[in-house]
Amino acid sequence: MKPSSRQICFFLAAVAPVGKLVLMPAQLAADAGNDLLFPVLAQLVLQAALIFCVLLLARHDCTVFALVRRAAGDVAARIFAVLLAAFLLFFAFLPVVEQKITVRSIFYDTIPAHLVFAPFFLFSAYLSARALGSLGRVWDILAPLSAVGMAGVLLLSVGNADFGALAPFGAAGTGGFIDGIRRTCCWFCDSALLLAMIGLFPYRKGLAWKGTLCYLGGGLALLFFLAVFYGVFGEIAVLQTPAFARVSAFFSAATVLGRIDYLFIFALAFVMTFYVVLPVQEAVGTLAEAFGGASLLPPLLSVGCNALLFAAVSLLNLSPSQTISTITGTLFWIFPLFSAVLPLVLLALFGRRQREKIS
Amino acid sequence: MKKFLKCFPVKLWILLFALLVLTFFSNDFGLVDIQKTALVLAAGIDRDEDGFRLTAQIAVPKGTDRTTGGTSSVEIDGRGSTVSECISDLYARTGWVPKLIYCDLVVLGESAAEKDVFDCLDAFLRNEYMPDSCLLAACAGSAGELLSSTSAIDDTSALALEKLFSDAAEQAGQVMTTTLREFAIGYFGESRSGYMPYVRAQAQEGSDQGQGGSQSGGQSMASPKTEEKIYSARETAIFSDGVLVGILSPEETFAFSLLKGNVYAGTFSVDGTSYLVLRDRGDIRVTASASPAFSLFVDCTVQHYGESHTSAPEQLVKGTLSRQEEEAVSARLTQSLQALWTSCTQAECDLLFFRRSLRRASPAVYAAWKDLPLSALPVTVQARVRSLR
Numbered sequence: 001m002k003p004s005s006r007q008i009c010f011f012l013a014a015v016a017p018v019g020k021l022v023l024m025p026a027q028l029a030a031d032a033g034n035d036l037l038f039p040v041l042a043q044l045v046l047q048a049a050l051i052f053c054v055l056l057l058a059r060h061d062c063t064v065f066a067l068v069r070r071a072a073g074d075v076a077a078r079i080f081a082v083l084l085a086a087f088l089l090f091f092a093f094l095p096v097v098e099q100k101i102t103v104r105s106i107f108y109d110t111i112p113a114h115l116v117f118a119p120f121f122l123f124s125a126y127l128s129a130r131a132l133g134s135l136g137r138v139w140d141i142l143a144p145l146s147a148v149g150m151a152g153v154l155l156l157s158v159g160n161a162d163f164g165a166l167a168p169f170g171a172a173g174t175g176g177f178i179d180g181i182r183r184t185c186c187w188f189c190d191s192a193l194l195l196a197m198i199g200l201f202p203y204r205k206g207l208a209w210k211g212t213l214c215y216l217g218g219g220l221a222l223l224f225f226l227a228v229f230y231g232v233f234g235e236i237a238v239l240q241t242p243a244f245a246r247v248s249a250f251f252s253a254a255t256v257l258g259r260i261d262y263l264f265i266f267a268l269a270f271v272m273t274f275y276v277v278l279p280v281q282e283a284v285g286t287l288a289e290a291f292g293g294a295s296l297l298p299p300l301l302s303v304g305c306n307a308l309l310f311a312a313v314s315l316l317n318l319s320p321s322q323t324i325s326t327i328t329g330t331l332f333w334i335f336p337l338f339s340a341v342l343p344l345v346l347l348a349l350f351g352r353r354q355r356e357k358i359s
Numbered sequence: 360m361k362k363f364l365k366c367f368p369v370k371l372w373i374l375l376f377a378l379l380v381l382t383f384f385s386n387d388f389g390l391v392d393i394q395k396t397a398l399v400l401a402a403g404i405d406r407d408e409d410g411f412r413l414t415a416q417i418a419v420p421k422g423t424d425r426t427t428g429g430t431s432s433v434e435i436d437g438r439g440s441t442v443s444e445c446i447s448d449l450y451a452r453t454g455w456v457p458k459l460i461y462c463d464l465v466v467l468g469e470s471a472a473e474k475d476v477f478d479c480l481d482a483f484l485r486n487e488y489m490p491d492s493c494l495l496a497a498c499a500g501s502a503g504e505l506l507s508s509t510s511a512i513d514d515t516s517a518l519a520l521e522k523l524f525s526d527a528a529e530q531a532g533q534v535m536t537t538t539l540r541e542f543a544i545g546y547f548g549e550s551r552s553g554y555m556p557y558v559r560a561q562a563q564e565g566s567d568q569g570q571g572g573s574q575s576g577g578q579s580m581a582s583p584k585t586e587e588k589i590y591s592a593r594e595t596a597i598f599s600d601g602v603l604v605g606i607l608s609p610e611e612t613f614a615f616s617l618l619k620g621n622v623y624a625g626t627f628s629v630d631g632t633s634y635l636v637l638r639d640r641g642d643i644r645v646t647a648s649a650s651p652a653f654s655l656f657v658d659c660t661v662q663h664y665g666e667s668h669t670s671a672p673e674q675l676v677k678g679t680l681s682r683q684e685e686e687a688v689s690a691r692l693t694q695s696l697q698a699l700w701t702s703c704t705q706a707e708c709d710l711l712f713f714r715r716s717l718r719r720a721s722p723a724v725y726a727a728w729k730d731l732p733l734s735a736l737p738v739t740v741q742a743r744v745r746s747l748r
Contacts, residue, residue: 236484236491
């Protein structure tokens, strides 16, 4: 069963923003200080435009692999598929690390053993082996959970926010703005995620506009979260990871009722788990399509991809700062290649069909 | 049956992954081995010649019979050159894994507050399992001794202290509480200043006649009686660059509370008459046109709450203030606000976040005036008290 337009909109509005709530707010606070909203706003607008382009590509009703094969042949398409899968796995690495930080911070009260996180990879291996078409129903469940979780966290934290901390606008200057954009490239790859899904959902009239607006709607919630986050933590925002689990801890009734915000935090963490697995699932799907044949291939690829991620996470377990810094700083340029350049090139090649009106 | 067997593998998968998800989303299955875990309720920090001494007040299991309700605790000291080392020392000496997740109070002794307190608070700020919402307090003398003292009102001194820092006490204007988060924001901000309640312990008069048997430390009813203490936190310690630079009197603390707009149903007395604050609006404003100016303004509505002489029932039922009374009370509160400002300027403590306000106004204004001493700043102080009509 293919995901419907509604489910794609759910993903863009409610699931995609959740992946940006762990490390990104603190990273932004470090780079752009009180101006952390502006780089995100720029990224959101850019991504929204790219998502519009990707959804236009979805009108061809064939996958990105099929599109490339049509234009460049089998070999080139397979090379492309391997590159895209490699990128998706690379992109998945940071969310996995974030998920690990989240689990360690909010589900435990002392530092747990490294292996405690291992079951995640079993879950990921299972989900990744499944066809991407099954995601639609998943998003139907996740979208309300995400909306409730986000609303709950914001509701419990907004009272402690000092929005004056966001003033004066522009204090970080152009340098802070550019650094903020550069350092957040690794979180704004939703267009690449969507690109790997085209052809797996039918394009309905107006989906390009609706999807873009839904993404911007989710982006507004993200911006509000960031404003609340900086309002609550101000100068110590750089220390607060995972951001979404920290921001609501100061709710005044928590002393009487306990950490009821954990209900909402758990909901968001649950949604996040599926968001983290998505690029791995897409990598497996892309490779399976490119080298398809045996029905055992997706499970084997899934095990292989997850073993690779597990090995990477285990190897870099003791150098988290350096790893994050390398991905967000040194290797930031890789992300726009696949999230911006690739969709635009594909749109240029396979864009509007003749005499076709964009609906 | 055939159908069932056919779908069994899928159901097995679902079951397996449901179990894995359960594992993933549970912590240690709630199995906190109380015999190996120290639930730290409060931490007291003092400096000594070797570094720091951290006194952890640890909750211990207590009998369940009706005569011994409440929380019992034991105080253990850890020593080290850093607070983190002190925590490790606690572990090494007791075999208990200290869990800071329940630590709601950090008390700084006089010696700890003599130098930059972030030497020690830094450990709590970077500890991801220590809640940033924990309360901070400074105390006269040693924090270890304060936590080890026997409270007259609770078996565990930390719980007795936390009663002083309740929301109700804060709304009454009796105490200015702060959390690790708020103090850290003040410290790392432009003003580099902060405050926390200043606790004093006093011997409870006639405590040896009172309820017997301190439970703190797990002492039995038969043990020799120790002196019971009551605590007061009506003063406020103010910090600049993390160093304790002054102590606000209870009147100044109340004025500070009014300025923050915290007070509701708080009382204060002027010339033998007590007043109840029904509405409080505080305003701290910085204007920076040609040169910066600071204004502190309090607007509150009050009613009579008690008098040192007998009044007629008609007077009692109204509780209103005459015009002269309004002016007299306004003058007294203005005086308290002025005293608060004087304390801040004498200590060069930017408690009211003048520099932060400058920075928020504009970076240029901040750069121009950030080094202006507080004592050179023109200040307008005004309290306006209105009677309940």
